């Protein structure tokens with residue numbers, strides 16, 4: 112590239128690979144590869160975005176006051192400590208970019224979300240991985256991996272792609288064990304699916320170095336619209352706001368998100384459906400001799416005997432028009448990550464796998 116040199120880390124970035132969305136020769140694909148909501152988006156949100164479309168000639172609010180107030184009301188949080196982004200990915204980028212750079216380390220667990228190394232390298236920082244124990248985040252191993260260079264710890268709870276989670280007391284132990292110069296980011300993309308869990312809100316409310324991120328992409332069914340938010344200590348949020356573009360969220364995004372967050376019945380209904388179908392899918396998989404840890408999100412990590420068995424199971428699902436996520440890149444060549452669908456969709460997955468297992 113001649114005399115022009117990109118910033119450190121950028122050329123080391125492997126481009127993000129999302130879940131597949133098409134199967135050649137089929138237009139009736141059932142996409143269970145990206146943890147999307149089988150019910151789509153709530154009507155409250157799609158109505159709000161249609162209405163907002165009449166105002167797209169006007170610039171959006173720069174302070175997101177309406178959306179932050181709605182988030183504050185619904186989740187009982189101080190809106191002054193909320194920041195909104197283009198998906199939670201952008202909120203994570205605010206943290207990594209604002210608080211780390213070349214020479215610094217960003218720490219995450221072994222099977223951490225594949226955006227984490229990308230975010231570390233975007234900031235010029237060095238990604239560091241701490242081992243898990245049986246696919247569960249190991250707080251002691253995380254603490255042991257902290258160095259003087261560590262600036263940010265990224266942790267999804269529930270985790271993707273394992274679906275496992277650690278208890279609130281383990282999260283608190285991690286927060287308490289970190290040096291004061293390290294920020295703990297609790298990525299709560301799947302919070303609403305984990306019964307009785309606050310996503311790390313209480314920790315982010317009370318600790319000076321804990322941030323929580325949340326998304327509209329999963330239970331709110333708005334992945335295509337790109338909206339997320341973060342909550343944490345006011346001084347950290349203020350720093351992040353300085354590198355947030357003033358018009359990062361459009362009028363349409365803001366309107367849809369505000370309506371969605373106030374639609375608390377939607378979240379309850381979707382969480383209940385997911386819990387039922389998730390239990391059903393796990394039960395069926397285990398009956399077929401496929402290994403699964405207890406899942407806490409809207410997906411199941413189905414572990415087969417080896418990668419060729421996973422290949423075969425995936426081929427059987429694909430032959431029925433069902434797309435699932437290969438997770439070899441996460442260190443699980445023998446596994447498929449299957450999003451939990453509605454009752455019909457889950458039934459279809461179970462039927463295909465039963466037939467595949469019985470060789471018919």
Ligand SMILES: *Cc1c(COP(=O)(O)O)cnc(C)c1O
Pocket residue numbers: 146197198199200201224267270271298300325326327328329334337338339
């Ligand atoms: C899906 C997901 C997100 C959400 O990303 P958005 O940018 O909000 O769409 C964040 N973290 C994890 C671990 C996820 O699986």
